[in-house]
Amino acid sequence: MRREHGSVVPVLLDGDVPAWLVLGYRELHQVTGDPVLFSRDSELWSQWPSIPDDWPMLPMIGRRQPSILYTVGERHRERAAMIGNALEAVDPFELRGHAERFADELIDTICTKGGADIIGDYATLLPVRVLATLYGFSDEQGPGLVTALNDMINGRENAIAGQQHLGSAMAELIALRKAEPAEDVVSRMLADPGGFTDEEITQDLMVMMAAGHQPTADWIGNSLRLMLTDDRFAASLFGGRHSVAEAMNEVLWEDTPTQNVAGRWASRDTQLGGRRVRAGDLLLLGLQGANNDPQVRTHGSEFTGGNSAHFSFGHGEHRCPFPAQEVAEVVARTGIEVVLDRLPDIDLAVPADTLERRPSPWLRGLTALPVNFTPTPSVGGSL
Template identity: 80%
Template sequence: MTPDAVPLSGPEFQTEPARLYRRMRSEHGAVTPVLLDGGIPAWLVLGYRELHQVTGDPVLFSRDSDLWNQWENIPDDWPLLPMIGHKQPSILYTVGERHRERAAMISAALEGVDPAELRRHSERFADELIDAVCAEGEADLIGDYAMLLPVRVLARLYGVSDEEGPALVTALNDMIDGRERAIAGQAHLATAMAELLAARRERPADDVASRLLAGNRGFTDQEIAEDLMVMMAAGHQPTADWIGNSLRLMLTDERFAASLFGGRNSVAEAMNEVLWEDTPTQNVAGRWATRDTRLGGRRIRAGDLLLLGLQGANSDPQVRTHGSALTGGNNAHFSFGHGEHRCPFPAQEIAEVIARTGIEVVLDRLPDIDLAVPADALTRRPSPWLRGLTELPVRFTATPALKGG
């Protein structure tokens, strides 16, 4: 690894990630040497074409984390372990035909979700969350709303009881933030998914967990539980941040002002712009080189870890003009990944329905909504992986709750 490697941490990930990625690309090129927690070296792939190459070649750039040449330097309590996946038998780290079988099983289980039922659950839970704050005239649309909605919907679809929702939110956030409580968050989620599978093996129902068991292609219960963990984590936090980042855009950009007063045509446009400009999943770990190779002018050694710089690639000047808004029907961003390990299409559709419904319910239920603080006072969570707001304080005219109001 080069001596000028960039620490993958610091306040710029919260404040000015776009500027940080531009500087990395300017100083280091499309493939930047970085240091993870504890000084562990890796490569951050920021080039659109280079990222397309890495994600499109699972033989040369494998998802098998056992290939990593740094395992001897990784302590057991390393906070990024849940993001790397060592000894986790989930779909994220399965390769070849076994991965394709597993992906087909998961897609089938998710395709079984009824679109009308998904919309109903999303609207009902969104209305319940708004009911809890609408009479106050003010709310934090992150803590009171966006951070609660996706997991409540997903829990119902997967078969988890509503009572488990709050604890799952905490566990998921701890795990994804990659800080001191990451391992504990992962352990809680693993226990919850194992208990769900045990219950559904005894009492099958019309839910994702039951369909995974019914469509099992020879995987163990532990492997299926790991996949449920992945599906829950990938479905909740990025969707919550998609809601929050889209609402922030609509509340701070005058192009979307009409939508705040009854218009709805630009909700989808705002959501797509966020996927290009402010994507919830900024960086992903990762891929491992199966042999010595070259990428973006860099010499990559066998076993090197490559991090997928999704936001950096989305803003690559080779495919983007700085400041341009590639919205509308342009979906060539990397926000859902690419290649055989990309987010399954049924999962993308579920996330979009939850996010869009969540945004529309806010705009329908809270008239004359406006930011309660200056736009430049909004802050982001301290994560190099996901980009989401810590709070989104708003004010609005108080209205009665729908239930009992």
């Protein structure tokens, strides 16, 4: 696509809806770094008159949604600060403790069997349990939230029911914490002096949980796939941890969970990557395309897989808040380390070239990661 069309590519979404896919590193830096010219305000979109009510991409490209995703200007900065402050106050030792506890409980359910699907049996179950605890949910509510969120994200037949369950659970937790504040994320968001409504906080909590769950699960799965299939990481599978962070960083460059993001809207006519972009045009952020831009991935360049100059968490004022990145990294790294500690001889159960990815243009993750290992006793605890 880059060779044929360059760094900014005309694409068609479902229903032949036109958009631009930004693949160039420098072009993506320009788009995400200029929130005035390339706005997050979806009301600017020139295609709204032709978008049907049942358009399948409406959950990804919403209109008049009250979440932080579609606020702009000072209000966006205030909401981002509220979220960042609430997450920054999370104790890192408690966070790792929660991640280890849930990871051990999940491993307990498979360790005696000698084989498992690390995606379905582990990675897609771990992040949401940790996030739910940070929010202030009880352990008993955790499994229901896992099911609801996975149904909602994966578009299953009960996706709407999952969304409704998640929304009602958030509303109930907010009501509880307004009456009984505690040391948790929800209580800190409610105490913020910004004067946010319950609806705004509910929407932001749902966005945070969805954005923090599936990409983190895919980060775990993609990193373990790399470590199980690449000889460079073999030592880490036999008692060493030094390469876990290296594998995780390489995944963010080469196999990032969030491949593409929708989007930004041009506030006026402009030029981008040699293309004439019109006011109201939609731009999709090609995060993986930018990471692989050969113009910045040359030998000896500062833009290489050895650093964190990737776009996997976005860029600019609408990027993933830094405290949220830290939470995701702790959960993912802990999840991987617990697997290596508890299942030290873990090995891929199928040929590497038979592993399949989910058919999604947005998130890149495995449908399954079958593994074998020597059965080991559980350490106790239950889900």
